[in-house]
Amino acid sequence: MDGCSGNGAPRAVVVGGGIGGLTAAVALVRRGWRVTVLERAAELKPVGSGIGLAPNAQRALDVIGLGDAIRALAAWQGEGGLRTPSGRWLSRTDPQAAAKAFGGPMVLLHRATLIDTLAAALPEGALRTGESAELADPGAADRPAVVRTADGDIEADLVVGADGINSALRKALFPAHPGTAYSGFTTWRVVVPGHGRPFAPHETWGPGRIWGTQPLKDGRVYAYAAARAPQGGQAPDGELAELHKLFGAWHDPIPAVLEAAEGVPVLRNDVHRIAEALPAYHRGRVALIGDAAHAMAPTLGQGGNQAIEDAIVLAHHADPYGGLATGLAHYSAERLPRTMGIVRKAERTARLNMLRNPAGIAVRNALISAVSALGPAVALRSFADIATWQPPVRTYADQARKQDTARRQETP
Numbered sequence: 001m002d003g004c005s006g007n008g009a010p011r012a013v014v015v016g017g018g019i020g021g022l023t024a025a026v027a028l029v030r031r032g033w034r035v036t037v038l039e040r041a042a043e044l045k046p047v048g049s050g051i052g053l054a055p056n057a058q059r060a061l062d063v064i065g066l067g068d069a070i071r072a073l074a075a076w077q078g079e080g081g082l083r084t085p086s087g088r089w090l091s092r093t094d095p096q097a098a099a100k101a102f103g104g105p106m107v108l109l110h111r112a113t114l115i116d117t118l119a120a121a122l123p124e125g126a127l128r129t130g131e132s133a134e135l136a137d138p139g140a141a142d143r144p145a146v147v148r149t150a151d152g153d154i155e156a157d158l159v160v161g162a163d164g165i166n167s168a169l170r171k172a173l174f175p176a177h178p179g180t181a182y183s184g185f186t187t188w189r190v191v192v193p194g195h196g197r198p199f200a201p202h203e204t205w206g207p208g209r210i211w212g213t214q215p216l217k218d219g220r221v222y223a224y225a226a227a228r229a230p231q232g233g234q235a236p237d238g239e240l241a242e243l244h245k246l247f248g249a250w251h252d253p254i255p256a257v258l259e260a261a262e263g264v265p266v267l268r269n270d271v272h273r274i275a276e277a278l279p280a281y282h283r284g285r286v287a288l289i290g291d292a293a294h295a296m297a298p299t300l301g302q303g304g305n306q307a308i309e310d311a312i313v314l315a316h317h318a319d320p321y322g323g324l325a326t327g328l329a330h331y332s333a334e335r336l337p338r339t340m341g342i343v344r345k346a347e348r349t350a351r352l353n354m355l356r357n358p359a360g361i362a363v364r365n366a367l368i369s370a371v372s373a374l375g376p377a378v379a380l381r382s383f384a385d386i387a388t389w390q391p392p393v394r395t396y397a398d399q400a401r402k403q404d405t406a407r408r409q410e411t412p
């Protein structure tokens with residue numbers, strides 16, 4: 001299957017301008033595709049949330065030349081750790097040991113900063129907001145894919161389905177797939193002005209609920225929380241009142257963060273994950289990336305990281321000038337096992353996070369403390385397979401050099 005555009009570079013249409021879609025768009029442009037991103041929201045403006053990027057996603061961003069910019073805009077993980085609601089430390093993080101084990105720092109930034117940086121790297125006119133899209137035809141070797149919008153149909157040599165957890169493209173490609181399942185808990189996220197007092201970043205695990213507080217580089221504070229809850233619930237007195245009820249008596253700085261959240265929008269999202277693995281992450285000329293392909297619980301902080309990895313691997317395999325069918329098959333074969341392994345690991349971590357039974361909690365906490373006492377290398381081991389991932393190429397400059405050398409070697 002080769003590119004089938006009549007004139008100009010082959011055309012890729014990306015449906016969804018979230019983290020995955022924008023990263024894919026930048027990577028495909030760097031690879032020589034003519035790219036259009038269709039985003040249904042009127043503007044790209046993620047509010048109320050930070051995002052942690054582990055070294056795996058940063059290496060993927062290095063490929064498209066944005067890793068340094070992101071690291072410069074982010075807060076690097078400092079000393080912190082895991083606590084109980086009374087404030088007792090169960091384990092401490094050692095940022096130097098983590099950076100050594102994973103080959104780089106863990107960083108945190110506001111989502112808007114990440115989205116703005118990605119969008120700014122696109123050619124002018126590539127991003128069309130306020131454009132809801134659906135898949136009219138996935139295409140095949142002898143015909144382009146077709147994406148339908150209110151402004152008309154668009155033919156594409158490649159379509160990237162980056163339309164998130166409720167992906168309509170996933171349903172169109174794999175109608176028999178059961179979609180997503182509720183993970184049994186809901187989450188809250190809020191970004192508040194700094195409350196002036198220094199604090200150690202932490203995640204705190206209580207019975208059936210957790211809370212995290214992390215600093216952003218600009219002095220604001222990102223807090224997230226999760227608790228077991230029936231699906232579709234809304235707090236009767238507002239989400240901030242619910243957070244006070246669930247976490248107001250927990251250790252410092254949680255009460256101060258709750259106070260600072262007065263009048264600030266609090267995001268609430270039930271957590272769903274992909275119910276079972278898709279048969280593939282592509283069909284015809286369409287590839288699925290990010291939550292559309294493998295929505296996962298946020299307990300490892302990897303949903304967005306994996307969307308970024310997907311984007312880079314997809315662009316690597318999607319040669320605009322030939323072999324698209326093989327390229328997409330390689331993409332599925334590489335990404336499906338890795339991402340589904342992480343989906344399952346995130347689910348197992350969620351079960352540990354959300355334990356309610358006091359005996360179970362006592363055993364879990366004792367185990368965490370015991371592992372922590374063995375030193376950072378042991379404690380970090382369980383995340384190393386995720387964080388040490390290497391992209392297929394170091395940078396596109398390297399790839400261009402390699403292709404050039406290969407071409408010269410082939411020339412008699």
Ligand SMILES: Cc1cc2nc3c(=O)[nH]c(=O)nc-3n(C[C@H](O)[C@H](O)[C@H](O)COP(=O)(O)OP(=O)(O)OC[C@H]3O[C@@H](n4cnc5c(N)ncnc54)[C@H](O)[C@@H]3O)c2cc1C
Nearest residue numbers: 016018019020040052133163164290291301302303304305
């Ligand atoms: C509480 C919480 C904390 C998290 N923390 C982290 C973290 O620290 N690190 C991390 O890596 N991940 C984290 N995640 C997960 C992360 O948010 C997601 O995995 C990530 O946003 C997925 O990116 P995406 O691009 O696939 O989808 P999305 O970000 O959902 O983007 C999809 C886009 O597609 C658009 N769209 C949908 N349908 C259409 C259509 N028909 N036409 C056009 N546009 C359409 C949507 O408007 C949206 O902009 C967290 C999630 C939660 C709930």
